[in-house]
Amino acid sequence: MTAEPALCAIVPPYVLDRLAEDGHEPAARSLALDAVHRTARLTAAPPRPGSDRLDRVIGDAEHTERLPGRTVRREGQGPVDDQSVNHAYDGLGATYALFADVYGRRSIDDEGLRLDATVHYGVHYDNAFWDGQQMVFGDGDGEVFGDFTACIDVIGHELAHGVTQFTAGLEYRGQPGALNESVSDVFGSLVKQYALRQDAADADWLIGAGLLAPGVQGVALRSMKAPGTAYDDPRLGKDPQPAHLRDYVRTARDNGGVHINSGIPNHAFYLLATALGGPAWERAGRIWYDALTGRRLPSDAGFTAFARATVAAARARYPEPSVADTVTAAWAQVGVSTT
Incomplete structure (x- = not known):
């Protein structure tokens, strides 16, 4: 697709x-x-x-x-x-x-x-x-x-x-657009972690750390570890990202909040990677990559569809049920069901 x-x-x-x-x-x-x-x-x-x-x-x-x-x-x-x-x-x-x-x-x-x-x-x-x-x-x-x-x-x-x-072609609006942004944050963070050879526990989980100019009150554009805390500045406003589905932002701006609500799947990935431990690009990253490239994810997939795809990818790749159970638990912690 x-x-x-x-x-x-x-x-x-x-x-x-x-x-x-x-x-x-x-x-x-x-x-x-x-x-x-x-x-x-x-x-x-x-x-x-x-x-x-x-x-x-x-x-x-x-x-x-x-x-x-x-x-x-x-x-x-x-x-x-x-x-x-x-x-x-x-x-x-x-x-x-x-x-x-x-x-x-x-x-x-x-x-x-x-x-x-x-x-x-x-x-x-x-x-x-x-x-x-x-x-x-x-x-x-x-x-x-x-x-x-x-x-x-x-x-x-x-x-x-x-x-x-070139893979899932996630639409750039609403939940599929937020997933599109989140997938980019996930792999952007993994690029940095792989280059630095960091384990999940050692990574900063920030996107754009060092991009904000001196004097701006913030540390980055987004935080996967703590969505909503990346910046709070008079010029920029406060980081509006939610970390849980109950706080999902419904808006006509930003293509339906694609850069805002991406905090929810971002946080799910962070929770999974730190729960599994070790380098995040290995098991957690492989599960996300398999879900994205498996050619079964529709372009209009929402959070639940993507979460289910990650659970299926975990079961297909890793025989021990604890891995898929950990994926399910990570999504549950951000309010997204996989059933």
């Missing part, structure tokens, strides 16, 4: 909306550019033919809005003076490594898709996104957000949207 290319950005739209309403020009400009790309994606060309090895190309938009920009680093070439280029290159490689080494996946599409990225997009662009074909990174405005290439989990998050695009 393959969905049309989807532009999925790391910064929750309601955050940019709030900043724009307060007269923050970079946020207003970022929202306008997002709208342009959401329209352009409908006529996007098909993905490039792939290869059997990691292949990265980094472009520099040089603060314009032209993609893919001037090529500044290719696969196998050494670091350059521009750290944004190097961070993007390394982040693409770390994401490729998780999916290839742990799950046997040949790049984002499982057919060796070349990983392209463009840095220095626009002026003070407050976001990063996967446009269905490549990664795009802004430099941030320096007041609220810093360089979006600086966080390896942000890069993993966005590329994981590509994995979802």
Whole structure:
């Protein structure tokens, strides 16, 4: 099952909306550019033919809005003076490594898709996104957000949207959209944990730690360990993510709250990974990956459908019933039934 290319950005739209309403020009400009790309994606060309090895190309938009920009680093070439280029290159490689080494996946599409990225997009662009074909990174405005290439989990998050695009194709609205965002948070966090070789107990479970500029009252964009606690700032507002289904936010904003309600499945994964122990990319990550790529998950799947898929994946992969029981218990703790 393959969905049309989807532009999925790391910064929750309601955050940019709030900043724009307060007269923050970079946020207003970022929202306008997002709208342009959401329209352009409908006529996007098909993905490039792939290869059997990691292949990265980094472009520099040089603060314009032209993609893919001037090529500044290719696969196998050494670091350059521009750290944004190097961070993007390394982040693409770390994401490729998780999916290839742990799950046997040949790049984002499982057919060796070349990983392209463009840095220095626009002026003070407050976001990063996967446009269905490549990664795009802004430099941030320096007041609220810093360089979006600086966080390896942000890069993993966005590329994981590509994995979802080429597998379950979860619709980007309501509960399936929240699952789409959550899956990206899960694998974005696992990219960082795998690169650092951290066990679940040692990970910070934050998405975008270090992305917020000095002076902003917060630690990250989202927390999988404690949804709703990532930031509380006069400009950004308070992190609105719930950790339990009883607090599900019903809203017309943010495609039905896809960046908000993703906190619920995020927390379920955190609970599972820490309950199982050891590296989260092994059993917990494998269960989520199997559920996403098993070709049985409908594109309009809600939380219950996905939870059931993870229980089925656990039973199929691990003969000991305790693993599936732990999956069921993790979902129960966030109010999602698997029966």
